[in-house]
Amino acid sequence: MKLISFKQSFIAFGVLLALASCDTDEKLEVKGDGVILEENFYRNETEAYAGLVAAYDKLGKYAGAMENAPLLFLNSASDDFYAGGGNSGDQPGLQVASNYTVSEANIPPAIWADYYKGVARCNIMLVKLPGIPMDGAKKTRFTAEVKALRAYYYFDLVRLFRNIPLILTPLTKDEIPLVSQVDPSAIYAQIEKDLNEAIPDLPMTLTAPELGRFSQGAATALLGKVYLYNNKKAEAAVELAKVNGATPGGTSSYGYKLMDNFSELWDHKHEFNSESIFEISYSDKSNADWGNFERGDDEGNVAAQLMGMRDYSRTDAGKLLGLPDYINGWGFLPVTTDLADALKPDPRFEWTIFDANAQQAAGNMTFTDSYKETGYHFIKYAPVNEDIKAANPFLNFAINTYIIRLADTYLMEAEALGGTGARAQALLDAVRARVGLTPVPVSIAAIYAERRLELAGEGHRWYDLVRTGEAATKLAFKGFTANKNEAFPIPYSEFNNTKMVQNTGY
Template identity: 80%
Template sequence: MKLISFKQSIVALGVVLTFGSCDTDEKLEVQGDGVVLETAFYRNETEAYSGLVAAYDKVGKFAGSMETAPLLFLNSASDDFYAGGGNSGDQPGLQVASNYTVSQFNIPPAIWANYYQGVFRCNVMIQKLPEVDMDTTKKARFMAEVKTLRAYYYFDLVRMFKNVPLIVVPLSKAEVPNVMQAKPEEIYVQMEKDLNEAINDLPVTLATTESGRFSKGAAIALLGKVYLYNNKKAEAATEFAKINGTPGSTSSYGYKLMPAYADLWNHANKFNTESIFEIAYSDKSNADWGNFELGNDEGNVAAQLMGIRDYSRTSTGLAAGLPDYINGWGFITATTDLANVLKTDPRFASTIFDAKAERAAGRITYTDSYNETGYHFIKYAAVNEDIKAANPFLNFSINTYIIRLADTYLMEAEALNGSGARAQALLDAVRARVGLPSVPVSMTAIMNERRLELAGEGHRWYDLVRTGQAAAKLAFKGFTANKNEIMPIPYSEFNNTKMVQNPGY
């Protein structure tokens, strides 16, 4: 994870296999400190802190990589976006998600690998922390954070792949051949256990230097999501109510909707009152193509990929004050359907840039992306002012939300079965923030609101799948019912294990 000062003591763990096999002489490359053996590490608070940072690090892959970034992959698979890019072979992992030709042979294997490397690092910390010589209160917090992180990684794994191994201790190389998948319900039991054990040892508020770490509120929100996806609606509603408080007011955890929707997408408003869990990215790493895969990917790479290809303002566009967007690579173009449902909504201007209309008016020029619609996603759009590093393409300091308050408002309304006065108040608060009138609360109204409010933030594909709408909504992309509700496990993961492929692949 990319974390202001928290990131500075990063440990790059030498993971040999995706599952994180760890012999007793596993080497840890510690920046600035040379090489130490894993058995001799985790002796004190400094080393435990480095291990904690390493456990967080894989969270940053959400928007900090290319075709392996879940944000880009999930948006490509949804009905709201096409993969885009330069052509049908550009970032092929995104293209196969977008047109549902995804298979075990072409899904980006690092999506799976990154999550399991995160799990492995959490497992090592959970095993080692009890023996570390450090303050007991801080040790309890570290343990709570890695348990929350392990639940976070498993939550994405089980939602995306469903049938995944449950690994809660570091594996030796000799144990890897016996790896098998667990039942999804077993994964949910473990996530609920980890989160319930962790919550009480997490802080309610974070110091400025701790921004990006899990707080108590973030862990409660994650637990609420886990309960909701596990169809434990009553439990989910209880957890969400704790952090949501009175709709429209500041909750006891300090969360409150931002006054203006556009404020959410002002890059300066990091860790704002609506942010529950947020990934911080940096423009200080100076990552380049030669070192990108060596732990230097600290910037928001997705911002570059989603920029409009060869974007340039004409003199008319300059006079009109159009945004000074970077020249991007044209990925994640919005579908016409999303643009049409948003066009009369106040959130359109913060979500989609109507490049087609601006070009027709002579205010901009740009090069069409593959599957170009003229509509481009701009919540995380970079402008030239954002360019700080020598190589800007990999180093944008643009944060990304994982959970924010409007999301938990709508999830609580859903957990309340889309009925009742509180569900109505939660829905009304989200709409009132953008100046929209009340509509009768229902499950349909809630899901419609989620699409408009959260467009492009990585939730839509999951929402369609869990509500049974995916087959109908994604038919135009080639979605196959009873198959594409889950993704194929990368072929490379079947080497030397007892795992089996998901049905249909």
């Protein structure tokens, strides 16, 4: 995110057992001798801003990590991708997600921990902000932003793990043993409360240096999505209509408008475009390397490297044909033939999937098979060699990822309207018309089918299958077990010295 590059001001307030307010080995890095610990920080507006950056920082793990990157993990678990990689043991957290052998012992624990670290940083800010001498308008905005962030982190946590603790203040070590889970309804109630309180105090628009922060539109879109997942369809339709505007295909009061060309969403040249509602920005400036990567010094889109084809190389014929000069990647997330077949007749295919087998057979390129290779590879976030700017090319791609974009909110509103009526039809038509497709009669089935094709690979599919009750059928070929795999197991390490219990079936 470009509120500033993720760690130009770096606060790593860790979470003891992923739950406490701060950990003994993660401290604020400052110039000069020694370190400043959390209790001595938050003295002025500059330090409050640094705390805000820290609260936003964990957003970057969405595509800025390996097996613990939610984008990779969720795609691996869906029916649209296999884990891939070099072999069945490559990035094992992705493999167990893909074949549904995931357990409390092998799920990447950082997925849970990173989200709760984000929550902890928000909680610290909400405690500290009232006492910081600073501009009142900025304090109000910062408070709104961290409430929206906390809502975002909890929304992903409750969708991934379902039965989770609700922690709203920094915890001491003595309070850790008292931590227990609450009913998911309590999590949703808090998320809705945080967003409703945040929205009025967020800006309508963002200036260039602020891109990547929460705006009113982004928080409203998130609230509409939360209502939809919480089966409050009437409320969802109201909030999403605010985001989408009076006329589908037109410009909303927040300034959102579908991009004219679907291809421009993925050309790396149109960051924070008119369709982008909430977007994570990645940097090629950090020079992260293996020696500092696990410490958290990464700021690039790591998932982009993992999803690249293995040993990709264009032949002279491919160069003349104008095939992209893709990087040599690590071969994760080969596309299932089911998704490829569904997209082949669709204009979005060429900006979503690369048919490597066909291009290799035609003599235009060569590549090495991944594990579970299908010949189809995901390219929405695919880097090319000219994207390499940093000393280490593997961990530093400045390729942003969308969390919410307008086509998504169009389809969510159409669903919230029950998949019927003129408004729902117009919303569905607008998404299809943008890529030159003719209208189809609106229905819930048509909306779900459109979501799969429009949003393929963007991290929504697994959630969609679970919330619509289709997961057991669509994911049976991967080993999905009904009444178990709708939630992932809580990592084993989180049961140490707490009252938590494991999810059903694990």
